[in-house]
Amino acid sequence: MLLLRSVLNRLLGMIVVMALxxxxxxxxxxxxxxxxxxVMLGPDATAADIAALRSRLGLDGxxxxxxxxYIVGVVQGDFGQSIFLNEPVTAxxxxxxxxxxxxxxxxxxxxxxxALPVGILSAYRRGSLFDQAATTIAMFAASVPxxxxxxxxxxxxxxxxxxxxxxxxxxxxxxxxxRIAHLVLPALALGLVSSALITRFTRASMLDVLxxxxxxxxxxxxxxxxxxxxxxxxxxxxxxxxxxxxxTAALLISGAVVTETVFGLPGVGSLVVSAVLRRDYPxxxxxxxxxxGLYVLVNFVIDMLYILIxxxxxx
Amino acid sequence: MAAIATPLQQEPNxxxxxxxxxxxxxGLAVLVIIAVMxxxxxxxxxxxxxxxxxxxRLHAPDLQHLFGxxxxxxxxFTRMLYAAxxxxxxxFAVVVFSGVVGIVLGLTAGFFRKLDTPVSRLxxxxxxxxxxxxxxALVAALGATPINVVVALGIVYAPRxxxxxxxxxxxxxELPYVEAARALGVPTPVILVRHVLxxxxxxxxxxxxxxxxxxxxxxxxxxxxxxxISPDIPTWGTMIAVxxxxxxxxGWIMMFPGAAIVITVxxxxxxxxxxxxxxxxxxxxxI
Numbered sequence: 150m151l152l153l154r155s156v157l158n159r160l161l162g163m164i165v166v167m168a169l170x171x172x173x174x175x176x177x178x179x180x181x182x183x184x185x186x187x188v189m190l191g192p193d194a195t196a197a198d199i200a201a202l203r204s205r206l207g208l209d210g211x212x213x214x215x216x217x218x219y220i221v222g223v224v225q226g227d228f229g230q231s232i233f234l235n236e237p238v239t240a241x242x243x244x245x246x247x248x249x250x251x252x253x254x255x256x257x258x259x260x261x262x263x264a265l266p267v268g269i270l271s272a273y274r275r276g277s278l279f280d281q282a283a284t285t286i287a288m289f290a291a292s293v294p295x296x297x298x299x300x301x302x303x304x305x306x307x308x309x310x311x312x313x314x315x316x317x318x319x320x321x322x323x324x325x326x327x328r329i330a331h332l333v334l335p336a337l338a339l340g341l342v343s344s345a346l347i348t349r350f351t352r353a354s355m356l357d358v359l360x361x362x363x364x365x366x367x368x369x370x371x372x373x374x375x376x377x378x379x380x381x382x383x384x385x386x387x388x389x390x391x392x393x394x395x396x397t398a399a400l401l402i403s404g405a406v407v408t409e410t411v412f413g414l415p416g417v418g419s420l421v422v423s424a425v426l427r428r429d430y431p432x433x434x435x436x437x438x439x440x441x442g443l444y445v446l447v448n449f450v451i452d453m454l455y456i457l458i459x460x461x462x463x464x
Numbered sequence: 465m466a467a468i469a470t471p472l473q474q475e476p477n478x479x480x481x482x483x484x485x486x487x488x489x490x491g492l493a494v495l496v497i498i499a500v501m502x503x504x505x506x507x508x509x510x511x512x513x514x515x516x517x518x519x520x521r522l523h524a525p526d527l528q529h530l531f532g533x534x535x536x537x538x539x540x541f542t543r544m545l546y547a548a549x550x551x552x553x554x555x556f557a558v559v560v561f562s563g564v565v566g567i568v569l570g571l572t573a574g575f576f577r578k579l580d581t582p583v584s585r586l587x588x589x590x591x592x593x594x595x596x597x598x599x600x601a602l603v604a605a606l607g608a609t610p611i612n613v614v615v616a617l618g619i620v621y622a623p624r625x626x627x628x629x630x631x632x633x634x635x636x637x638e639l640p641y642v643e644a645a646r647a648l649g650v651p652t653p654v655i656l657v658r659h660v661l662x663x664x665x666x667x668x669x670x671x672x673x674x675x676x677x678x679x680x681x682x683x684x685x686x687x688x689x690x691x692x693i694s695p696d697i698p699t700w701g702t703m704i705a706v707x708x709x710x711x712x713x714x715g716w717i718m719m720f721p722g723a724a725i726v727i728t729v730x731x732x733x734x735x736x737x738x739x740x741x742x743x744x745x746x747x748x749x750x751i
Contacts, residue, residue, distance in 0.1 A: 162585070169589035174601075181605045288737075292729035294681050296688055297704055297722040304711050403594035407685045411708075421597065425604040425691045433601050441592040448592075 155456060163449045170441045171223050175216060177437070178430050184208075189232065189428045205230065206430060228435030233427050238435035242417060248318055248409065249416035252332050252339065253401045259340025260347055260397060265390075267344075268351025272359060273378060283348065291345035295404045299338040299411040306334060316413030335412040339404045343397050350393040354386035361385070387458055395451040399444045481742050488738025494731035498724075502548035511539035513546040513698050522714045532716040534706055540717060544724055547698040551680050551728070554614055554693075558679040559672045561618030562625055567668065569622065570629025571656055575637055584630065590623040595678070596685050603691055610693050617682055621675045628671045632664040666743035673736035677729045684725050700725050 178185060186202040187194065194202075203209050207218055207229060222229065228238035267287075271280045307315040313334050319327040358364060359382050367377045406418035413419075417436055424432035476484075483489045501508065510530075517537030525532040531540035573583035590598075595617075602616035636642060637660070645655050686692025687701025695702045700721040707718025 162588075165585050166588045166592060169585055170592050173589055173593075177601050177605050182607060288733055289726070289730060292677070292726045292733060294684055294688075294704075294722065294725055296685060297718070297725065300704070300708055300711065300718060301722075304715065308712060399592075399594050403596040406594070406596050406600070407689060410689055421600060422689050422691065425600050428604065430604075433604060437593060437597060437601055440594060440597060441589075444592045444594070 152456065156453065159449060159452050163445055166445050167442060170445065171220065171438060172216075174434050174437045174441075175219055178206075178434055179208075179212070179215075181430075185428070185430055189430070202232070205232070223438065228438060229431035231424075231429055231432045233424075233429045234432070238431050241420060241432060242435055242439055245415055245417050245420045247416075248328070248332065248414045249402075249405055249418060251329065252335055252405050252409070252414065252416065253398065255332055255336035256339035256343060256401050256404070257394070257398055259336055260343040260401075261394060263340070263344040264347035264351055268348045268390075269355055269378065269383065271348070271352040272355030275356060280352075284352070287345040287348040289345075290342055291349075293342055294407075295339050295342045296407040296411045298342060299335060299408050302334045302338050303412070316411075318414050331412070331414070335408045335414065338411075339401055339408050342404065343401055346400070347390070347393055347397055351386070351390050354389040355382060357389075358382045358385045384458070388455055391451055391454060391458070395447055398447055402440055402444070478739075478742065482735070482738050485738045485741070487734045491731040491734025491738065494727060495735065498548055498728055498731070499552060501545055502552050505542075505545040505549055509539075509542040509545045511542045513538065513543045522710060522717075524714070525716055531720045532714065534703070534714075534717045535710055540703070540720055543698040543703060544700070544721055547700045547703060547721065548724065548728075550610070550693065550697055550699045551683060551725075554610065554617070554683050555676045555679040557614040558617045558621060559676050561614055562621040562675055563668065563672060565618065565622035566625025567629055567661065567664075569626035570664075571633055571660060573626065574630040574633025575652075575656060575660060580630075583626075587623040587626050587630070590619075591627070593620070595620045596682055599682060599686060600689070600691050603686065608692060608694060610697070613683060613686065613692050617679050620682070621678065624675065625668065625671050628667045629664050632667050633660055636660050636663050666739075670736060670740045670743060673732055673739055677732035677736065680725060680729050680732070 181188065184199065184203070186199045186206055186208060190198055190202060200209075207215055207222075209215075210218075226239060228242075230236070231238050231241050234241050267283050271283045274280050303315050307313045314331060318331050323331075355378075359378075361382075363385075364377060364382050367381045368374075372381075402418075405416065406421060408414075409416040409418035410422055417440070421433060421436045423429075424436070482492060515538065517533070520529070520533050520537040521535055523529050523533040523537070525540075529539050529541065531544065533539055534543070569583055569587065573580045573587070593601075598620050599613075599616045602619060603612055606612040606615060642655060642659050645659055650658075683692060683699065684701035684704070687695075687699040688705045690702075690705065692701065693699055695705075703721040704718045707714070707716075707721070710717055
């Protein structure tokens with residue numbers, strides 16, 4: 150019963166946050182100084198053109214009317230029509246979702262695969278040469294802009310060594326394997342930078358639990374070291390680690406926006422950048438909504454995982 | 465007993481304690497050097513940041529042009545000094561802006577029980593947007609000027625600070641001295657400023673340093689994409705964007721500004737870590 154209430158509480162919280170996210174996106178487009186339609190069409194536009202575009206952007210009528218139409222559209226999954234691509238925003242986003250999705254997933258995988266063992270070992274051998282090296286490298290990695298690292302990778306691995314293509318997603322009709330091969334360098338650039346944060350948190354969380362009584366008890370029972378570390382300590386350190394992995398997922402989407410542009414990937418990130426440059430407001434609006442919505446959803450899933458991992462957690 | 469007999473010694477100030485930590489001291493020294501170079505840019509820069517010289521274009525680094533020249537013959541070292549002014553000013557302004565907004569939101573949510581849920585939900589919603597994406601959208605809406613970039617990044621980072629301030633305020637609100645102040649009839653604004661805000665300065669300072677570091681990275685990202693500060697104003701991000709087109713023949717154009725970002729952000733992180741260890745021992749667990 151308590152469990153069901155926890156889940157419902159979080160679900161309700163998620164719906165409220167989603168509604169606020171939608172409201173913030175609505176407000177952002179409306180804080181544009183002047184008339185967005187006039188800004189988009191430029192100084193030569195006629196009043197009739199501006200009025201037509203205003204109606205297309207959903208900017209006609211009173212603010213409450215606009216808000217109602219917008220919310221109804223969002224609930225139905227209708228984010229409007231892209232002005233420049235001349236297609237529904239949902240279709241434009243769906244077409245470009247694949248590279249962004251796989252880039253984010255691969256980067257997160259790379260980051261986690263590096264960070265978890267390094268963070269655990271760092272905490273276990275606190276103060277050792279390995280720990281010091283790992284901590285220093287993690288801090289350094291967190292200071293590197295992922296787009297700059299991406300450019301260095303292109304220069305080294307694509308231009309000098311010729312191991313990868315310099316940019317793109319394999320072109321039309323490219324096989325799945327070919328497309329994925331184009332994600333190796335960008336995922337490495339993003340994953341390496343993101344691994345820093347997860348490493349630091351894994352180390353901190355492990356340090357927190359490694360001195361706890363139950364770890365000492367497990368040791369005193371004669372349990373092998375790796376079981377003590379992986380089964381008893383890691384399990385209890387997982388909640389903060391999961392939180393930071395969730396947070397990194399959001400950071401990765403941010404990183405993907407810039408990295409996709411560097412590597413010429415036709416993803417949601419580069420779609421947003423070109424939409425901004427062309428002032429295609431419906432696309433910006435739709436992309437913000439979908440990405441923030443996904444983030445809220447990921448956090449909800451992580452909260453649910455907390456309940457599974459730690460039965461004491463209730464909301 | 466011995467401790468009681470010892471005369472009270474004044475605790476060294478925060479700055480001295482920070483200097484006592486080697487890594488934080490190095491970070492602080494690097495930041496001071498970068499800031500001084502940025503401030504003195506008009507005096508120490510060997511060339512004009514905007515002077516074009518087609519004859520000197522893509523000149524490799526040598527004694528005449530320490531970091532070489534770019535595609536329009538402009539001195540890369542000079543432009544980097546001027547770019548440091550932009551990056552550091554934007555970073556500082558964002559910390560102040562997000563500080564003011566974050567403190568107001570955090571204190572409100574943490575101190576007034578009835579407002580906690582709505583303000584906290586607003587903070588949650590704001591934090592659902594990836595930082596660069598929200599900043600891009602805000603700059604697109606407001607217009608690409610340095611002030612709007614500051615406002616956009618300030619709005620992006622304010623919720624992070626608000627969350628920290630709220631968490632600390634929730635604890636302080638229940639402490640006996642706040643209760644005593646309330647019982648004595650001290651007005652709420654005075655309690656908030658004198659008793660609560662004063663005691664949440666440590667986490668604000670720590671978080672502010674990290675926001676500074678994140679802003680440098682985010683501003684560089686926005687400028688690199690061409691959706692931030694106008695390309696006419698030198699920034700490290702725009703310099704990398706230019707250098708990108710000449711990576712094969714003139715790698716220095718993008719290498720040096722990139723290195724400047726890494727060094728500045730690293731220095732800020734070292735200072736932030738040092739501050740956190742000194743001011744917030746609960747969080748200091750060698751993260």
